[in-house]
Amino acid sequence: MAPTRRERSDTDLKIAELLRTAKESLGLSLAFLSRLDEEVQYLEVVESAFPLFHDGQTQARATSLCQAILDGKLPSVIPNVAKLPEAKRLPAARFPRIRSYVSVPVSLSDGSLYGTFCAAGFTADKELNKRDRALMEVLASAAATIIEPGVRERQREADIRSELQPLIDAGGPDVVLQPIVALASGVREGVEALSRFPRDWGKAPDVVFAEAASIGVGTQLELLALRRAASLLPHISGYMAINVSPLTLLDERCHVALAELPTERIVLELSEHDPVEDYDLLRETLAPLRHEGIRLAIDDVGAGFSSLRHILMTSPDVIKLDRSIVAGVADDHVLRTLVHSLVDFGHGAGATVVAEGVETRDDALELREVGVDFAQGWYFARPGTPEQLADRYEIDEVPNPSA
Secondary structure, eight states: OOOOOOOOOHHHHHHHHHHHHHHHHHTOSEEEEEEEOSSEEEEEEEEESSTTOOTTEEEEGGGSHHHHHHTTSSOSEESOGGGOHHHHTSHHHHSSOOOEEEEEEEEOTTSOEEEEEEEEESSOOTTOOHHHHHHHHHHHHHHHHHHHHHHHHHHHHHHHHHHHHHHHHTTSOEEEEEEEEETTTOBEEEEEEEEEOOGGGOOOHHHHHHHHHHTTOHHHHHHHHHHHHHTTGGGOOSEEEEEEOHHHHTSHHHHHHHHTSOGGGEEEEEETTSOOSOHHHHHHHHHHHHHTTOEEEEEEETSSSHHHHHHHHHOOSEEEEOHHHHTTGGGOHHHHHHHHHHHHHHHHTTOEEEEOOOOSHHHHHHHHHTTOOEEOSTTTOOSBOGGGOOSBOOTTTSOOTTO
16 A cells, blocks of 8 residues: 655645755756654655655665765765766665765754755756755755754654653642631631642743643643642642643543542632633533532733633632732732722622732731732742641731741
8 A cells, every 4th residue: 555645734835845946957857855863764845746756755864875975975966876886886776766866964053964955867967066066055955944943843842742751651740739818817718739840840830831731731731730639638628729721621531530529629720821712612611510519710810811801701709819919019009909909890790809929918918908808828838738738827927938
């Protein structure tokens, strides 16, 4: 059975234009861009009138004309393959009987070799010369510019995957808990489950989750974090807030995982940084979960505009004020006015209001004064284990860790 030929991408089509230019300018029958790995030469894009040659073909790199040219055993311009003993020994000289050949390297901006840009004929061509090589070098440089973004993106994806896969195989990120405290009473009503990744990665959790999503494993990583968080529920009192993206909420595996939990103790936090393409579908997905007692929170309120749309379109039970409008609220009239307005807005929508990132006693007192219901942050406790949680936090007695 003949191999299935892949459909050309936009990048392939642009490369094909360069190859046609090379083939027509040199008057040769075949032109191709190859990619080289340690052992194989992949003919990624081929321009030829002969069906014998097509995109996706491979050959052993060690026995290719291109490799002999790269090794300096053959010149980059060969008017007549039959006149060079080194070339005559290679398979291409026998089948499909290549007789004229031009090959130049394709190098990326960092100097690394990607592959070769080649043209070939089935008859000798004594007119091939250094000027033709110069043309090929110009076209090869243009090809490198076209393909480099894709090469870098594939490398980025490979790097992310190699970093994430061992963690995924091990069951996902570590999970720590941060208390959520009622400002009126100091009682811890719940916790937020927060994912933590290896410190030597040097990346914030939201960056890691975004990278995971960009290579198609975001939902898998979120579900592992959800299950890790759920495993801590028997060891704490109160509710647990768990971050989840809109895409993961739409995944059936998420519903299976949530069905195993005491729903009345779960708050799902929907971040404003994640776009919602279809609010009707989101509401339809959330309806049975909320009917079972799961509450919905909108995270990062105040950090941008989409959170307000989330609130209007989903009628959440909780809105969480972003730390960017909470830190320093005691000393900033504009922040205080904004927070007060969001409290009125949240309460008017039937939601309780939680402030995130509370780090000072003055901010905690000011937030209580303007009507914020709950707060979390380093002023009360850093994220930690279930054993490190307290049942009650007195605002006037808790030391300020940033002092």
